[in-house]
Amino acid sequence: MGTRPTGQPSLASLFTSFVSIGMMSFGGGLAAWTRREVVQKRGWLDDKQFLSGYALSQLVPGATNVNLAVFIGTQMRGTAGAIACFCGLTALPLAIVVLAGFLYLHSQTQAGAAWISGALGGMGAVAIGLNLGTGVRLARRNITGVIPIVITAIVTLSIGVFGFSLVHVLLVMMPVSLLAAWLTR
Amino acid sequence: MSLVLLQLIGLFAGLSMLAFGGGAGVIPDMQRATVDHYHWLTAREFLDMFAISRAAPGPGSLIVVLIGLKAAGMAGAAVSFAAMFAPSCLAVHLVARYWHRAARSAWRAVVERALAPVAVGLTFASGLSLMRGTEHGWLPWGVTIISTALFSLTEINPILLLGLGAGALLLVGP
Numbered sequence: 001m002g003t004r005p006t007g008q009p010s011l012a013s014l015f016t017s018f019v020s021i022g023m024m025s026f027g028g029g030l031a032a033w034t035r036r037e038v039v040q041k042r043g044w045l046d047d048k049q050f051l052s053g054y055a056l057s058q059l060v061p062g063a064t065n066v067n068l069a070v071f072i073g074t075q076m077r078g079t080a081g082a083i084a085c086f087c088g089l090t091a092l093p094l095a096i097v098v099l100a101g102f103l104y105l106h107s108q109t110q111a112g113a114a115w116i117s118g119a120l121g122g123m124g125a126v127a128i129g130l131n132l133g134t135g136v137r138l139a140r141r142n143i144t145g146v147i148p149i150v151i152t153a154i155v156t157l158s159i160g161v162f163g164f165s166l167v168h169v170l171l172v173m174m175p176v177s178l179l180a181a182w183l184t185r
Numbered sequence: 186m187s188l189v190l191l192q193l194i195g196l197f198a199g200l201s202m203l204a205f206g207g208g209a210g211v212i213p214d215m216q217r218a219t220v221d222h223y224h225w226l227t228a229r230e231f232l233d234m235f236a237i238s239r240a241a242p243g244p245g246s247l248i249v250v251l252i253g254l255k256a257a258g259m260a261g262a263a264v265s266f267a268a269m270f271a272p273s274c275l276a277v278h279l280v281a282r283y284w285h286r287a288a289r290s291a292w293r294a295v296v297e298r299a300l301a302p303v304a305v306g307l308t309f310a311s312g313l314s315l316m317r318g319t320e321h322g323w324l325p326w327g328v329t330i331i332s333t334a335l336f337s338l339t340e341i342n343p344i345l346l347l348g349l350g351a352g353a354l355l356l357v358g359p
Binding site for chain 2 (some may be wrong): 022023024053055056057058059060061062063064065066067070071074075079082086089090092093094096097098100101102104105115117118119120121122123124125126127128129130131132133134135136137138139140142143148149151152153154155156157158159160161163165166167170173174177178180181182185
């Protein structure tokens with residue numbers, strides 16, 4: 001594996017680094033925190049290694065930031081490192097989400113349910129906006145040219161407006177997009 | 186093992202391998218399966234859980250833990266977590282071992298360029314299908330549009346935005 005012989009971090013320091021990344025990243029922006037910790041503070045990766053890992057984390061299915069943690073762990077310490085980074089990133093958030101879930105499901109039968117429902121409704125409306133805003137940010141940086149814009153629009157409308165299933169859209173649009181990228185390389 | 190646990194595992198393990206471009210892309214399918222097909226939760230509960238998972242620290246994919254909790258208690262939460270993360274983590278672990286060999290290959294650049302528009306489209310689609318799936322009144326519409334604009338144009342803290350959204354609907358009423 002492509003690990004560096006010198007300065008190999010311990011499993012404990014990988015774990016604690018990713019515990020702090022997981023907890024600092026309220027509301028998204030995990031990648032920015034990961035870069036800060038792993039490149040700037042610890043110096044485990046340089047910027048180029050980080051960016052190629054980030055690209056790979058987006059190519060492989062799954063949550064990008066969880067993939068990035070597994071990628072960095074694998075690069076540093078193999079399978080054990082991947083497990084250390086994954087557990088560090090998800091352990092505390094998992095506990096918090098389970099606790100929030102119990103409170104939420106319990107609150108539905110309580111007197112304050114309408115109050116909580118209003119607050120969650122507002123947060124839900126913002127959360128949708130965060131998704132759409134992320135799309136706008138990604139599009140500004142990565143989508144240039146007529147063909148990529150058309151592909152983006154078809155995927156958006158077919159699933160988001162017309163309700164086609166993800167599998168069907170991917171089966172059609174991935175080959176189309178690959179062909180377009182290959183022909184315009 | 187109960188039928189619901191097996192259904193949770195089957196659903197989330199499948200979605201785990203389809204979640205190209207991050208976790209948000211599978212939200213429409215997740216919504217359809219858990220609300221319309223299995224009837225584990227209502228559309229409103231799905232949006233509530235989506236909001237909780239975005240407000241909590243960590244990856245948004247943790248929404249599967251909330252769905253599992255509602256559908257089958259703690260066992261449901263546990264199997265949903267494992268099913269959602271194990272397949273994709275295994276995949277990235279295996280690919281990470283071979284990634285650097287492909288660093289300068291032509292196919293890697295082509296695949297990267299091909300995935301970008303699909304991933305961006307999936308991100309937009311997840312927002313749109315969440316709006317379609319719930320009764321989105323004029324106030325939530327306004328909040329969604331304003332937060333989309335603020336989040337794409339400024340460096341505003343997402344947690345602050347979530348708090349403002351909660352406050353707006355509490356003041357005016359849902």
